[in-house]
Amino acid sequence: MTVTVKTFTSSSEAAAALSSDRNARYLGGGTLVMRALNEGDISLSTVVRANDQALMRIDPSGPRITLGAGVTFARILGERDLSFLHAPARSIGGPAVRNMGTVGGNLFAPNPYGDFTVALLALDATVALQGGFGSRDIPIEEFLQSRDRQAGTLVLSVSCTRPTSAEAFRYRKIARIKPKGGSVITLAAHLPISGGRIAGARIALGSMAPTQIRARAAERALEGRALDAATVAAAASAAAEGTSPSDSALGSAWYRREIVGVHLRRLLLGQE
Amino acid sequence: MTRHRGRGIASINYPIGMNLGGDPSQALVHSNPSGKFTVALSSIDLGQGMKSVTRQICAETLGVPVEDVYVDTADSDTGPHCMGSFASRGTHRVGNAVMAAAREARGVMMEAAAEELEVNAADLETDGRGNIHVKGAPHRSISTKEVAIAAQFKQGKTISGRGIFLVPLSNVDPETGEMSPATCYAHACLVAEVEVDDETGEVTMIRMDSAYELGRALNPRLVEQQLVGGAWMGVSHALYETPEPYYPDPIHGPRDFVEYVMPGPGDICPHDIAVLERPAPDGPFGAKGPGEMCANPVLPAVANAIFNAVGVRIDDLPITPEKVLRAIKAEGGARPQARR
Amino acid sequence: MAKTALQFRHNGSDVAIFVDGGTNLLVALRELIGDMTPKFGCGQGGCGTCSVLIDGELHLSCLTLAETVAGRSVETLDSLKQGPNLHPLQRAFADNFAAQCGYCTPGMLMAAKALLDRNPSPSRAEVVEAISGNICRCTGYEPIINAILAASGGRASA
């Protein structure tokens, strides 16, 4: 049972191959699949690739932008129109990983990885999936909740909201190591302001649960209010509500709960 | 949100070599017919500079330029026995063995030169540039190459030498611990300045100032490599590293360089170092060994600086943000000590 | 085992090899082509010792499926020297004593080259970012940062 590589020109063929073989994994940038192969993961015996140019497409125009699943973080950093995504893209890996890692792969990256997905979650993303029986779009939250069962489907692209202003979207990754390290927690906040009040707040957290999650209590504390110190304090104190962080090599659940509010407050107040 | 600065110090000494089996090392030195020397060792260069420092020791002892010496390490067929590269023993033990071997080789070289120049070997000296001449009469000179040719093809002499360094065995008294654990000691004192975030427990290194006494800096650039890299490792040990983050509970062990945390290139701070040299009577040109002890003072200096900054003592390594935060919370908040 | 034929440019020369399914580029370079300059450090993408340039972009060869470089250009540290002359980065690493055990050096040099090829006079922060995917356990990074700054004509100091 050695490893077979299957390369297709269309994503639908790749999706079909993926869904018909339990030991198949789709090769994006290689940071997950090649590592698994290198480390002797024998549950993986078929590597599926697609040379479909549609997977590489970036559609940066309009109120919702679309990123092909095969788009690398380096490419996002090269797109001026996507400057709101530069901070999350830059927070991934070193330069080599950014040249390799893809938007689609990041959706599958477990803690302490998957930082870009935190940003996408805050930006109300939808994920376009190609399964054995056709394609469909699902909200990113639904995707993340069922991620373990998505191994047989192929992600085609991700679309997300373009923030109305630079201040409306904030992102921060807390790592032990500078300039790059694994996430202790990752925070993203999309706070559209309408008439001086926050309308449609979305706060997303990484490493605060088995997958990226929304901090709904903090969102409620912000919704309909002006972004002032009192509101921020209320959101910060609610930040850990509903989260279920784990102990890991990078920090304990206790520590993550203790600091998530501190970092949310600093993020929303623009403090270092 | 408050960040507090603090300074802490630590001073240490460190034993050179080990008290096991006499801690021996051997070296062989020989010349080829062009007067170029090879040092054969089984000692390991794992980055500390074994090949380079023994090369300088050999060149100095022989009285030839460093370019005329090449050090070959770690082939069990050609290199004589060495205990290995650990316990800060490389420079001292292996250096001494190389020095002894080079001294013996130099003796033959000077005899061969004396025969060519028709003088007494005791009246000759080396100029360090590849020539041997009569003391006080530099024009009565012969090159090491000419000497090597003469030794090989005319006199039938091998310009070579053997060296060993062995420490007298020292028993350890079971009742009192009386022993001779090492032959000499290096010393250091280090001042660390940190900044502590009292809401997250994060500690940032601001700067380090240090003084290291290591016998003699045989090569100051190699010493600098050890001290700079070693202090970085000290910071890493102090604040970051463990394969068992919940020791003694052996859970959540890191599997990669993301989970095993060490300071990155963005975490380093300025470090001003002074090197003192009090030659060890038994060291090669007085050298001790900087390789291990350079990390040691950093750990307590950082811990003491954290106390100075926020008034908490963390006695468990590594001093993670979590431990600092727990301690600050247990104290009811940061209690900055007198600035110093 | 079924083998797949693979052709690509390696340091300016065309090479052709047969790879097993799943072979990574690091293994292909070292064991099939014999270029030992990229090193194995983790196989996880965490240390950068296997860094190479693919079509001029920095990649981790251990996480690159070998057959994905078909028809592309791969550069390793072995491409840096021009004849007997060291590349300015190699000279700067030497002058700054930026290597101890030397094992991370090939990856560091490739990361540095990827930076300077795009940004000939980087700031210290940009240098730090450029080597942030590369682990060095010996030097404490300072001499490496200084070497890259020196090679770029920047200021080599802390």
Added chain:
Amino acid sequence: MLELRKDIFADERDDNLKEIGKGTQRQDMLGHVTGTSSYFNDHKLQGMLHLKVVRSTHSHARIRRIDTADADRSAGVRRIIRGSDVPRNLNTLLSLINFGKDDEPSLAVDKVRYKGEPILAIVADSEREAFEAIAKVRIDYEPLPTVFDVEDALKPGAPVVNETYPKNAFIYHDVYDHQKLRFGDADAALATADHVLEQRYQMSPIEHAPTETNGSIAAPDTNGRYVVYTSTQALFFSVDTCAKILDVPSNTFHFIGGTVGGGFGGKVDTLTEPLCILGAMLTGRPVRYVFGREEEMQYGPPRGAERIYIKDGVMRDGRVVARKIRAYFDSGAYTRLSSYAAVKCAAHLPGPYTIPNVYGDVYCVFTNRTPATAMRGFGVTAMDFAIECQMDKLANLVGMDPMEFRILNAYRDGDMKAHRREAKNTALIECVQVAAEKAKWPIRDEFKRASSRKDGGGSRAAIPRTPADTHARTIAPAQQRTTYDRLPAAALHEPPREPPPPAPPPPPSPRPASPSHGAGRFSSVFGTRRR
């Protein structure tokens, strides 16, 4: 930034040397920057096989059964090596210097003592095929109670980790479960000290994390020898350890190494060479055994954890008058080198200070974790952390500046150290003075004028009256021998053996019928009373 303070101790040095003191370029720098420095793994051998080990999934368990039937038939498998295939499947590293008892198998046979302990070695055509075979091995374990805390391990009734040391402690001098240091009367001095401070310090393990992982390549060479490319930090330690374990003369091997991608102590243990060579012997092919990064981090030996209790007595004027220390080295499941670390640590007490009454007990304790080994600052790093944190607390307690406090207590030339040797060539005071100067940390003139070369010796040179332990422990020599241990007790007193003949016949098999050759030891002994 490095500054040479040539002004200090200038009278003790000859600075007119030609090569010494120069910042000459490293001999290996050109190789490093061109990538041509040759590490163990940079050797490509024809027909090389790959070795991977099957590791225990339990921290402590009896092995009931090992079923390799499916693995044997797995594609590409050339050989599965069991403990019974290892000629001498029990060793301890420092047996080469007659220190300690053989306590660690190359491959576990009846019991595993830490999670990740090797049980089988699988030699296959490719790494992938070795991984696939590993998945097909079935091992039936009977889990045993575990112990992970050093103090718990020493309690009566604790699970026995390593039957060679049934009390879970290394035995020193055949009698004690710790190394003692006794100098003066610490208890009496503590009773009359102005302040007493007792504290607990803990260091968790630390991983060496060299960028190059541990590994070796072994290959049959001409004339019956084996060439071994290795990452070892100690070439002859590895040669002789392999000769002992594989029971062949040491000159069967041609070890090549010397250029290593970082070690920091983590490449002293001869972790990969014995099985790698055995694989080459049993298959007749070159074999590579290299650790993956997770293996290196989890099962490569770390710097062991240490727990340290310090009780100090200090006078109002800042003089430390007594220091009492109890320290535990967590050796993990086997001895490796921790036994020596404890001795080195005892000798290091009480740090670089002249303290008239010092009392130390240092234990090397076995627990069910990955065996520990040497690392940069071995035996000293954690103790220095404890001592220097303690010194800071003491200075605080008596209201002294911490720099001045250290100068006051620093050892000086001529002082008697606690291990009963005169301090010579000391320089702590000067280091503190220069560090203070560099950091612009003000100290008073009297402390600026202090010198390591002044005011030592005299009454400070005396060995104080030292009471004998009133409750000296009379532990019977715990010599429970295991079924593997073939070394008769008398062998401990054997004179060094003659080196093997220069040209031995090629070994016909890895297990020669001739008498054991591999037991040759280095020529000296670690000190014990019996000598």
